[in-house]
Amino acid sequence: MPAVTEEARLPDLSVRGAASDARAAPRDQATGSESDDTFPKVLLRRAKGHASDPAVREKEFGIWQSYSWSEVAEEAELLACGLASLGLERGDRVALLGANRPQFYWATYAIQSVGAIPVPIYQDSIAEEAVHILDHSGASFVLAEDQEQIDKVLSVRDHLPRLSGLIFKDPRGLRSYAEPGLRSMEEVRALGIAKRAADPSFFARAVAEGSGGDVAIICYTSGTTGKPKGVVLTFDNLIATASTMAAFEGLTGSDSVLAYLPMAWIGDHFFSYAQSALVGFPVNCPESGATLMTDLREVGPTYFFAPPRIFESILTDVTIRMENAGWIKRRLFAFFMAVARSTGVRLLEGRPVSAGQRLLYGIGRLVVYAPLLNTLGLRRLRVAYTAGEALGPEIFDFYRSLGVNLKQVYGQTESSVYVCVHANDDVRSDTVGRPAPGVEVRFSEQGELLYRSPGVFKEYYRTEDATGDAKDEGGWVRSGDAGIVTDDGHIKIIDRAKDVGRLLSGSLFAPKYIENKLKFFPSIKEAVAFGDGRQNVCAFINIELEAVGNWAERRGISFTSYADLAGRMEVYDLVSGQIEEANRSLARELQLAGAQIHRFLILPKELDADDGELTRTRKVRRRVIAERYGALIEAMYGDDDSVDFETRATFEDGRVGIVRAHVPIRQARTFAPEPVR
């Protein structure tokens, strides 16, 4: 792919990727010539040029086993030949159902080699979820890891007329199964050996037939609303994005990754397959889900992706272990973490630091940071990504101050992972960075983020109307997320686009963004903001019983119940201070400054999934809450400073009772907008 200048491709941007230097950078030596437009072609070249370099490692029987590029190519060839002799044809779909195992990565090469399309499925999906994907994709083969997965497919096989073959990796428990079409991977491999003997050039011919415009993979998105949709990505999509991003992050063959996130997730396919192939770094498959942290330490990856909860749990673990450590260690840790907080991030970003601070940080690295990172397996990290939910700024800064180059990525399956990303010297915990190289971003009238890039998906598999809804003729894709641009050109994702509204004044109102700001306070468990089509923003607060209860006990404030505590004036004072702090931070954001919280009340009852007020994953159900608490909402927009209220509550033993309370309403201080920096 020739490098395209920014101006030629991106004529009318509202926001531009800043890293045009990275975009124009020549592609890594290893990333191939013009003709390598599919992953099987890339694999074959690697097997020639870098035959003995490690491609995949797996910890098995307690030892890291390594497979070289030539071994992977050999296995892919045999599997491809075997699958072909079982009748797999160009364009057929093959489902992959299992954890990250080397066999599944080379099966992906094998399937793509013969022009068929891999469809990875989340290994923990229940049979009904799996059946939808198997049926919708019309898969003719399933490659499953073990008995558990095979049983899952067999339980729904009657609904899958197109499924002709089931292939398993691990034969354990399956020897007595007499299901038609059930075979081990070993048997398929043996068929492959026979086929290759009969037709030695089959594999090379099949690989040569593929081209960049072919479909590389169909990834079903987990779909929070409705049935999952199959996102169709071509080789061109993935190769363009993977190689641009590899150049942007300076990846080389000496990097390594830990393949532990589900193979059905586009991120794993991108980092552990596409980029591994293009750049030539090895992929490490952990022994099992339960040994992940040990494996992380042993592998010491340089390139790492983890959802926020992993970074959070590592930090919690460190904090707990330090609290239980001896006095000297605790003091050392506290002292040098303070040094790290003041100096680490500046050093990481190459900003000026005094010689004394530099020296202190150096000592800190020797006695605290390096040993700590080494224990965690993060010592060699060069690039660490997180994405998804917001990661608290203090957690983000903890890692960065230790010298871990932790960055936010924003993207979707539909964009081949990347839409926005932090550049190395330009990281802020509260944004998702600037548009990634090659990506154009603009915003709709409603504030929805739209993007266009070479990585944009071809279509939703067999769902034309959904494709039309998401992608226009010009190639712009609706992300479904609302975002804003900060004055320094970073992008912030504030909420789902459908939840974003406007105040009467026209000011943008993003409830989740405001609620998340509030929920960062330990005493606030849940918050619900109102404001769409209103004069100003008001909010319900749910206190966190444990934190606020503790706080009250320490101050000698007595209380009898949750409702009692929630109604105490002292608690209102506490929450009021936190809302002011949230307002102050909102005031610094140009587009959101108008949506500060004017009035609030503390609910006398916890919002509960049993009452239908939250989803099982603890997301706020706005419509239910608006109906049930309508009287409270109107009172907040009225003039009274309290309201009498009663509602239904489900107790833990399932009984339903009535909660009656006299609920005070408070005014919160708001601030004049002030731009940041």
Place this chain on the structure above:
Amino acid sequence: MTPASAAAHAAPATGTILKLDDVSLSFGGIKAVQGVTFDIRPSEIRAIIGPNGAGKSSVLNIINGFYRPQRGTITFKGRARSYMSPYEAARGGVARTFQNIALFKGMTTLDNILSGRLLKVRSSVFEQALQVGRAVREELDQRQHVERILDFLEIEHIRKTPVGQLPYGLQKRVELGRALAMEPDLLLLDEPMAGMNLEEKEDMCRFILDVREEFGAAIALIEHDIGVVMDLSDRIAVLEYGRLIADGAPEQVRNDPAVIAAYLGAKR
């Protein structure tokens, strides 16, 4: 399993690996086992059930030589005898787990399972201490064997954890692992699922079935969960007050009036 050890363990071609013939055991005046006759076939899952104190554990203890019966013969792999010595039993491929877990609490999972390999070690203490000759190769072989068991029982994550720190369900699994390390032809499981929750029980059932399939061992198990027993076993022997009151396929035993009476009580 190496070919050599497989050959050493090979059961005779007859239809039984073990047969108890009219075996009786008493402790003073207490008749724990009275004239019990029953057999176990190769690769069979054989359940022994019965109310508390029926003599189930005593039967297992007779099989692996812990108790010496006063009467009867024990035929194991074609050789009849009046008493099995524990060493003979272990040598001959009888391994067991215990009702109350009997692991080395301070040792890791790895070391506990490795202890099950003791009888397979050929090199002397001196060779091992000096790390010379066959000792090194043998240590690698033993470790590899243990690793296969860790993989089989899906307990890689607790490889280096002292077993005393493990939850009960996992300790049970480690104990099964130690028994498997002996490459048994006959595996005796004394209440492998006692005190487990439903999920742990399901896992254990799967492991028992897989043990049979992968290792081809015959399994004699004592279990109180009748649902598990009915689903799992090929044949069930029912004991009451030391006597065998029924023996046969699960269906047959389930409908046996004597068994129903023993468990539910009968109208007299």
